[in-house]
Amino acid sequence: MKLLIARPMPAEVEARARAEFDVEIRSETLPLTRDEMLQALRDFDVVVPTLGDLFSAQVFAEAPNPRCKLLANFGVGYNHIDVDAARAAGVAVTNTPGAVTDATADIAMTLLLSTARRAGEGERLVRADDWQGWHPTQMLGHHVTGKRVGIVGMGRIGQAIARRCHFGFGMQVAYQSRSAKDLDFPAVYTDDLKALAGSVDFLILAVPGGAETRHLINALVLGAMNPSAILINIARGEVVDESALIAALQVGEIAGAGLDVYEFEPAVPQALRDMQNVTLLPHLGTATEEVRTDMGHMALDNVAAFVAGHALPNPV
Numbered sequence: 001m002k003l004l005i006a007r008p009m010p011a012e013v014e015a016r017a018r019a020e021f022d023v024e025i026r027s028e029t030l031p032l033t034r035d036e037m038l039q040a041l042r043d044f045d046v047v048v049p050t051l052g053d054l055f056s057a058q059v060f061a062e063a064p065n066p067r068c069k070l071l072a073n074f075g076v077g078y079n080h081i082d083v084d085a086a087r088a089a090g091v092a093v094t095n096t097p098g099a100v101t102d103a104t105a106d107i108a109m110t111l112l113l114s115t116a117r118r119a120g121e122g123e124r125l126v127r128a129d130d131w132q133g134w135h136p137t138q139m140l141g142h143h144v145t146g147k148r149v150g151i152v153g154m155g156r157i158g159q160a161i162a163r164r165c166h167f168g169f170g171m172q173v174a175y176q177s178r179s180a181k182d183l184d185f186p187a188v189y190t191d192d193l194k195a196l197a198g199s200v201d202f203l204i205l206a207v208p209g210g211a212e213t214r215h216l217i218n219a220l221v222l223g224a225m226n227p228s229a230i231l232i233n234i235a236r237g238e239v240v241d242e243s244a245l246i247a248a249l250q251v252g253e254i255a256g257a258g259l260d261v262y263e264f265e266p267a268v269p270q271a272l273r274d275m276q277n278v279t280l281l282p283h284l285g286t287a288t289e290e291v292r293t294d295m296g297h298m299a300l301d302n303v304a305a306f307v308a309g310h311a312l313p314n315p316v
């Protein structure tokens with residue numbers, strides 16, 4: 001059984017992979033090229049791909065009858081893999097749910113607080129040695145405690161964010177999801193995204209990417225938001241129509257945005273980089289040593305189950 005891991009991994013994960021499998025660990029940190037994906041499907045039994053490795057229907061069409069039978073994705077989001085095309089080619093797909101939940105919720109709160117309280121702007125001011133000193137109207141931001149938060153996608157991460165907002169910051173939680181949830185904290189469900197957008201101070205996105213949610217946040221939804229409201233996206237860049245977001249920020253339709261993900265990442269539009277009221281992170285949601293190690297073990301658990309002929313723990 002030959003295993004390909006598409007990126008360098010935390011040391012513990014690489015050590016386990018080398019101990020348990022005949023593994024090749026790719027040293028580059030950039031996504032697999034088309035040719036590398038075709039080679040991976042032809043020459044390996046299992047591949048551990050990750051974000052950016054675009055296993056599209058086209059790639060599967062170009063590699064008929066692949067040797068590869070499992071893509072054990074490193075990450076909970078798998079919108080870079082055409083799962084239907086994989087299935088049709090006889091390739092199973094797994095992911096790493098749960099391991100990422102708290103860290104990603106923490107980054108959502110980092111973005112919410114940083115954007116509301118102008119932390120990025122303030123840090124830039126201090127670093128530029130431009131700070132003139134404290135005064136009563138210096139850099140007034142948006143109060144967070146007790147405010148209204150709307151969560152789009154009340155799954156594992158959405159609920160972890162909601163818990164932080166409710167228990168940590170006394171916020172009033174409302175949400176939109178495909179279905180209402182049975183929650184152990186107060187949260188108001190609506191199936192009307194525009195109504196939710198118009199009724200909150202912070203709108204946080206926690207839905208999966210993919211065709212179903214592409215541009216879910218468009219000019220209409222942004223237009224429904226309050227001019228004092230802030231949009232936070234830790235989901236996938238394509239969930240937001242980035243041009244519409246830039247336009248909404250430029251005309252003051254919304255007050256700010258906190259972004260961990262981008263429609264065409266790693267490209268981040270100059271217009272966003274020019275705005276002080278936007279917090280920009282380089283997709284840091286799960287970026288802690290512990291979480292990336294847990295994710296790696298989870299991906300390898302799926303590989304091990306496949307090799308042993310057991311049911312896959314995390315099929316998608």
Ligand code: NAP
Pocket residue numbers: 076077078097098100101104152153154155156157158176177178179180206207208209212213234235236260261283284285286
């Ligand atoms: P999850 O448990 O599957 O939750 C996703 C939620 O989105 C579910 O509640 C689902 O509703 C809802 N949803 C799906 N399609 C929807 C739609 N069209 N409209 C409204 N709601 C919809 O997934 P998760 O573990 O929370 O992860 C969510 C996503 O976060 C991942 O897919 C990934 O793309 C992203 N993520 C980002 C980072 C990062 O580094 N920034 C890290 C981890 C994950 P139902 O429950 O009603 O079906």
